[in-house]
Amino acid sequence: MVDDSRMQRRILAAQLAQAGYRVLEAGTGEEALSICAAEEPDMVLSDWVMPGMSGLDLCRAFRAMDRKGYGYFVLLTSKTEKGEVATGLESGADDFLAKPVRGDELRARLAAGERILRMERDLQEKNRLLTDTLRELQDLYGSVERDLQEARKLQQSLVKERHRSFGSAEVSLLLRPSGHVGGDLVGFFPINARRVGLYAIDVSGHGITSALMTARLAGYLSGTSPQQNIALIQSEYGIYDARTPATLAAYMNAVVLEEMKTDSYFTLVYADVDLFTGRAVMVQAGHPHPVVQRADGRVEFLGSGGLPVGLIEGARFDSFETVLAPGDRLFMMSDGVTEAADIDGNLLGEDGLCALMHRNAGLRGETFLEALMWDLATYSVGEMNDDVSGVLFEFNGAKQNAD
Template identity: 65%
Template sequence: MGTSADRDQHQQQRRNDPTQRRVLIVDDSRLQRRILCTSLRRWGYDVLEAGSGPEALELCASVEPDFVISDWMMPGMDGPEFCQAFRGMDRDSYGYFILLTSKSEAVEVAHGLDAGADDFLTKPVSGDELRARLNAGERVLQMEGELVSKNRLLTSTLQELQTLYNSLESDLVEARKLQQSLVKERYRSFGESHVSLLLRPSGHVGGDLVGFFPINARRVALFAIDVSGHGVASALMTARLAGFLSGTSPDQNVALYEGEYGIYDAHPPHKVAAELNSLILTEMDTETYFTLLFADVDLVSGEISMVQAGHPYPAVQRANGEVEFIGEGGMPVGLLPDAQFETVTATLQEGDRLFIVSDGVTECEDASGEMLELEGLRDIMQRNASLGSHDFLDALTWDLSRFTGDTELSDDISAVLFEFGGEKRNLD
């Protein structure tokens, strides 16, 4: 029988040689236990004994054996019952279970396997066969140990990744707030005319930027930018570009210059694009480029001069709902040092509006992979012609969601809506 002193001795031996395998022999026959113990200790195993299933379970609660060799026929709790109880114990590692039996019928063997046994030995036990079965079990335990070690490493790695992901997720949430703050105003009135903005990244952060700033009392500049790529790098570029087109720091705004009597004026749109092109290529070590739509709007005459540098064609919707697309296309900004940009003009009448969108709108796809394109945008604009400012932009978002089948948009969505209400009379 195993005593508390025996268990302490075995635990000390285990500490001295942690690689030594522990075997528990469970048999109501003292002689059978002694025979097996002699062989096992000679082979280098740390051996524990128990004379019954309940005694063995008590031992296993404090000392986890690597192997269990149990007799089938025992009073009270037989081998299969003990095996089933053993399998139900909470263990750190697997225990290889061998049943000793004189039973050879398939039904009995199946019963032992169902109880959780790994292998069988018939009585009388052959030393060579016992050693072969233990060697087979050793291979199983080694594989199990390797799997446990790898699973622990995997679990630890996953926990580290989860920690990093949680930190990154938190940073991206804050980054989204900061990027949205770049668009300080989503709506402003200029006399009877109005500007409304839409900015909706497809991920936490995106590469789209929209905005406006007064040039002087008579004119307002509108801009829409779509930086190549997605994610943090694109978002950082939009933050840099927002500083170049800031309405709150006119001295740093590349579109503005201070004219006579301290009144600000704006460079022609094609020169604004050229200046940004030069800044990107000479001052920023990056492979990133962007498309740009920059428009200079006269609030009195309704005249517009603009540059379309790779951005989708802007739409002019007349007061009667008809839509026409204008522009000359052109190269994106930041690709070629000698890129040429052209200024084009248009004129709005009272009740007309200018609508500028990113390619996330015109290139969004339905379930079959068909893109919305300009004609689809025309249909949306005509369908919502009676809506103004926020309602119009909300309707655009709704219609895009319906077009895509309520799937997540794969690209950022941004838009600038300028509604011309007629000549601005107060130029203070």
């Protein structure tokens, strides 16, 4: 209670005390500021006209103070002109009481102030809880982010070798997830001295579940542990052969449905390629059509589609084949390539892929794949919303020996 009249202060202080308030008194604005700094009162009632610092100046100084919570400020005045009232509001006053002050009106005005302060404190508490929750979420997000970064490294390590020369041919791999981790997997493994297996897989969905399934599938088609590779069959003499592509797809379909017991499924292109003759026997299971680019630049799409793996029990898969001549190359890619969309939502499609392959016909191996990624990013204006992967097999000519 701030008033240069001691009598006025005592009268109002007594009324407030009877109403249940704890009252501190100040005779000047300067004294009131000192009390406000030390006590942080919930409400200030101040006379407008006082010697030295006026109630208006006190209100401005009060609003400029660093406080933990809001303070309700009421000016006591005999001023009634609208311009003066507006000045008081602009200075930070919350309410006005005309002098002489009636006790019932004073209590009613302060009760309104209490409601505002309660709402402000409730809001502060909710903000505190929100801030604490956001901090916990940020900590959790940071932990998940670090885990996902490590998961990305682990998934990339599934493709241990991105390029290999077999003398008569070269294999190059591309794997670019759209997020931290993805559901695409590409790879190759020697079948024996004259044949190599190539595969491109796209697991349904995105994220951690898909990434875990790709890790499991990478173990099934291991190039470093042939005894664990379900595509390979070892004879009694220790010589490895391979299941036919259609048989492998059917076997993987049964494994996924019986052993993994998951709602996820995947699309697949698998090729068994002879390094001597260039003959490639393949199976397509729901994956985009594999592409052959001939030495003269012609582009051919192979296969007839087929069902995804792990979706339908007892699904049937069919093999098909092509023969690669020297200078030909086989490209097996995920739908992240053909379904790349421009700013208007138009998909690249098979015609667009043909155009990109013609444009980059003079490039080879990893350089070709990097150029393809550059063209896709340009086409989609940098917004790649799906994983992009591919296997590029370039046939140079018949292998000279089987050693």
